[in-house]
Amino acid sequence: MIHDFGMIKNLYDTLRDRQTAIRKKIGRPLTLSEKILYSHLAEDLDELPERKKSYVYLNPDRVAMQDATAQMALLQFMSSGRKKVGVPSTVHCDHLIQAEVGARDDLARANTENKEVYDFLASVSNKYGIGFWKPGAGIIHQVVLENYAFPGGLMLGTDSHTPNAGGLGMLAIGVGGADAVDVMAGLPWELKWPGIIGVHLTGEMSGWTSAKDVILKLAGILTVKGGTGNIVEYFGPGAQSISCTGKGTICNMGAEIGATTSVFPYDNRMATYLRYTGREKLAELADKHTAELTADPEVFQKPSQYFDQIIEINLDKLEPHINGPFSPDRAWPISRMREAVKEQGFPEEIKVALIGSCTNSSYEDIDRSANIAKFAAEKGLKAKSEFTITPGSEQIRATIERDGQLEALTKIGALVLANACGPCIGQWKRHDVKSGEKNTIVSSYNRNFAKRNDGNPATHSFVAGPEIVTALALAGKLTFNPLTDHIETPDGNKVKLEAPKGAELPERGFDPGESGYIPPAEDGSDVEVKVDPESDRLQLLEPFKSWDGNDYEDLVVLIKAQGKCTTDHISPAGPWLRFRGHLNNISDNMFIGAVNAFGYDPGTAKNTRTGKVDKISANARQYKSENIGWVAIGDDNYGEGSSREHAAMEPRFLGGKAIIVKSFARIHETNLKKQGMLALTFKNPSDYDLIREDDRVSIRGLKDFKPGVPLKLVIKHSDGSQNECLLDHSFNEAQIAWFKAGSALNLIAKEER
Numbered sequence: 001m002i003h004d005f006g007m008i009k010n011l012y013d014t015l016r017d018r019q020t021a022i023r024k025k026i027g028r029p030l031t032l033s034e035k036i037l038y039s040h041l042a043e044d045l046d047e048l049p050e051r052k053k054s055y056v057y058l059n060p061d062r063v064a065m066q067d068a069t070a071q072m073a074l075l076q077f078m079s080s081g082r083k084k085v086g087v088p089s090t091v092h093c094d095h096l097i098q099a100e101v102g103a104r105d106d107l108a109r110a111n112t113e114n115k116e117v118y119d120f121l122a123s124v125s126n127k128y129g130i131g132f133w134k135p136g137a138g139i140i141h142q143v144v145l146e147n148y149a150f151p152g153g154l155m156l157g158t159d160s161h162t163p164n165a166g167g168l169g170m171l172a173i174g175v176g177g178a179d180a181v182d183v184m185a186g187l188p189w190e191l192k193w194p195g196i197i198g199v200h201l202t203g204e205m206s207g208w209t210s211a212k213d214v215i216l217k218l219a220g221i222l223t224v225k226g227g228t229g230n231i232v233e234y235f236g237p238g239a240q241s242i243s244c245t246g247k248g249t250i251c252n253m254g255a256e257i258g259a260t261t262s263v264f265p266y267d268n269r270m271a272t273y274l275r276y277t278g279r280e281k282l283a284e285l286a287d288k289h290t291a292e293l294t295a296d297p298e299v300f301q302k303p304s305q306y307f308d309q310i311i312e313i314n315l316d317k318l319e320p321h322i323n324g325p326f327s328p329d330r331a332w333p334i335s336r337m338r339e340a341v342k343e344q345g346f347p348e349e350i351k352v353a354l355i356g357s358c359t360n361s362s363y364e365d366i367d368r369s370a371n372i373a374k375f376a377a378e379k380g381l382k383a384k385s386e387f388t389i390t391p392g393s394e395q396i397r398a399t400i401e402r403d404g405q406l407e408a409l410t411k412i413g414a415l416v417l418a419n420a421c422g423p424c425i426g427q428w429k430r431h432d433v434k435s436g437e438k439n440t441i442v443s444s445y446n447r448n449f450a451k452r453n454d455g456n457p458a459t460h461s462f463v464a465g466p467e468i469v470t471a472l473a474l475a476g477k478l479t480f481n482p483l484t485d486h487i488e489t490p491d492g493n494k495v496k497l498e499a500p501k502g503a504e505l506p507e508r509g510f511d512p513g514e515s516g517y518i519p520p521a522e523d524g525s526d527v528e529v530k531v532d533p534e535s536d537r538l539q540l541l542e543p544f545k546s547w548d549g550n551d552y553e554d555l556v557v558l559i560k561a562q563g564k565c566t567t568d569h570i571s572p573a574g575p576w577l578r579f580r581g582h583l584n585n586i587s588d589n590m591f592i593g594a595v596n597a598f599g600y601d602p603g604t605a606k607n608t609r610t611g612k613v614d615k616i617s618a619n620a621r622q623y624k625s626e627n628i629g630w631v632a633i634g635d636d637n638y639g640e641g642s643s644r645e646h647a648a649m650e651p652r653f654l655g656g657k658a659i660i661v662k663s664f665a666r667i668h669e670t671n672l673k674k675q676g677m678l679a680l681t682f683k684n685p686s687d688y689d690l691i692r693e694d695d696r697v698s699i700r701g702l703k704d705f706k707p708g709v710p711l712k713l714v715i716k717h718s719d720g721s722q723n724e725c726l727l728d729h730s731f732n733e734a735q736i737a738w739f740k741a742g743s744a745l746n747l748i749a750k751e752e753r
């Protein structure tokens with residue numbers, strides 16, 4: 001089935017004209033990234049956007065949400081008053097399934113433990129026209145690649161590895177829930193116009209090297225920050241030598257270098273994948289638009305004129321890599337690993353080897369791993385490490401079961417986990433080591449920060465291609481190099497594993513397996529969304545109160561944050577993930593990691609009413625109960641990090657009126673504005689020093705709140721003295737209307753009425 005064929009055709013029909021017009025305006029040929037961005041502009045631009053400087057509004061084609069982030073996104077969407085989503089959207093139940101004993105039992109347990117969350121997501125999806133993928137149907141990015149991604153499209157996903165769809169030529173960007181809500185409500189989405197890094201691929205991979213090694217190598221070159229603010233655009237003859245799903249793997253893990261997203265140009269490998277996944281007509285259509293779905297030829301001829309940076313990777317010479325531990329950019333070519341283990345003191349024994357995940361569970365990946373497993377089984381070998389496999393989707397699982405790869409892998413000892421994230425996101429009840437015990441695991445996943453997989457800070461987690469992980473599982477040692485080393489068989493012989501071979505796609509086509517998709521009701525107006533008022537995981541949102549028309553007077557200072565105050569300091573994840581759909585409960589974590597300039601333990605402050613030191617969230621609750629407004633003061637780049645909207649919703653929910661800082665991280669600043677908070681900056685950053693613990697502050701000038709006009713802060717100190725200073729802001733007219741309405745959603749709801 002082809003989803004949204006009409007919408008895609010309409011887009012393609014306009015591509016040539018739009019691109020010709022913009023080419024003329026810019027006066028030069030276009031990269032693929034520019035073609036897609038310009039084709040999705042939501043406004044006519046007077047001036048051309050400047051890379052890494054200008055902000056533009058875009059109209060994405062689609063939204064995808066995973067179950068952990070979808071909860072608050074959909075609760076917010078419900079408050080918008082819209083009857084249906086404005087763009088095609090889907091929800092995928094993949095993050096909440098904990099791996100322990102194997103697919104069937106783990107899935108059954110998740111269905112019981114998360115029942116109310118799943119029921120909620122299913123009913124909201126049904127009501128508002130959102131496609132719903134049940135638990136067990138697969139991991140968001142694999143399901144999107146199989147069903148929804150299309151060349152030249154623009155998609156937002158509430159998950160960092162959304163760029164996976166770049167393997168099918170789509171610009172797919174990971175965002176916070178608030179951004180997804182805007183797009184689902186039919187509003188344009190704001191993006192800082194990115195820089196573009198060109199990666200020129202030449203040669204062709206062979207032997208043990210796989211697509212994963214391209215991104216493992218690139219992570220080593222660019223580091224975890226090197227892609228920030230950029231799109232990574234691949235090009236060159238080597239690109240065509242990589243399968244569509246291999247391209248997906250590379251784009252997926254582009255999140256690990258901080259890139260906005262990554263993308264490959266449309267080619268015949270993508271067309272083949274579209275055909276195998278039931279989208280023949282779409283492949284035909286895309287074939288006719290190849291010129292619009294690839295960069296202009298001049299870009300390939302003189303790339304340095306079009307890209308901000310160019311990186312060359314020769315696939316002929318690319319060695320398999322193993323990256324880690326604790327950071328995905330610690331790249332070790334496999335020939336250097338033995339030395340690295342010795343030098344760095346990494347534990348040599350591999351406790352667990354894990355293949356699959358959204359990053360590496362294509363038919364090709366699993367077929368190559370199964371090929372190694374078959375060879376090993378013939379020689380009587382079994383995995384020495386624990387060995388798990390996480391299929392990325394039910395379609396993959398059913399096909400590799402039918403075609404025998406699962407059997408080959410289980411024969412050497414693999415345990416098949418549910419088609420879900422499991423150990424990749426820390427949903428793993430691990431029994432073999434205790435917390436704090438130093439140990440090594442190696443996976444074909446993407447992220448390997450401390451504690452990510454099992455919560456154990458001493459676990460040394462490495463990432464590699466699935467064929468390398470399979471070979472390492474057989475050897476049980478991180479020092480094993482399958483390109484050169486032998487393994488001893490039970491009968492005492494020494495064998496060298498053969499380099500893996502694998503089919504790109506199943507000869508007999510895909511087996512869809514058990515259907516996990518539930519389409520939404522045609523007319524969802526009668527669908528009831530149930531949320532138990534006693535639930536501790538879900539809570540319907542009450543609209544925030546609109547502005548009362550007066551200046552804010554005599555506000556208390558809740559906290560004066562000092563130094564780094566990221567969204568993780570304001571609203572961390574970890575155990576709080578459970579409460580992502582319950583604003584009241586999750587608000588207990590507000591500022592729990594923030595360092596208070598007035599002293600005390602992180603996350604605590606003096607309650608200026610009682611004089612006692614307490615949790616910051618507890619103080620805020622008390623001020624709120626007494627109808628006393630408060631402000632939070634912050635340092636530079638306040639709110640950097642993840643775009644999670646909880647960090648903006650919680651202060652608003654607990655009675656905050658303004659966040660006043662030296663400077664903001666842009667996304668968080670916008671998130672605060674969306675929730676109806678005043679996001680303000682000291683005109684003179686050193687005025688931060690004027691704020692004392694027992695101050696009462698007033699924000700004046702709100703009656704004439706205008707773009708570009710500063711507000712005034714009057715600071716009354718407890719000794720009777722007083723200071724005044726100016727507060728800058730970046731509110732435009734539309735954002736001032738959000739403030740006055742109480743939130744952006746209130747305004748949308750008002751317009752809807």
Ligand code: SF4
Nearest residue numbers: 161357358421424425
């Ligand atoms: S498998 Fe891992 S990387 Fe992929 S969506 Fe799940 S948690 Fe994220």
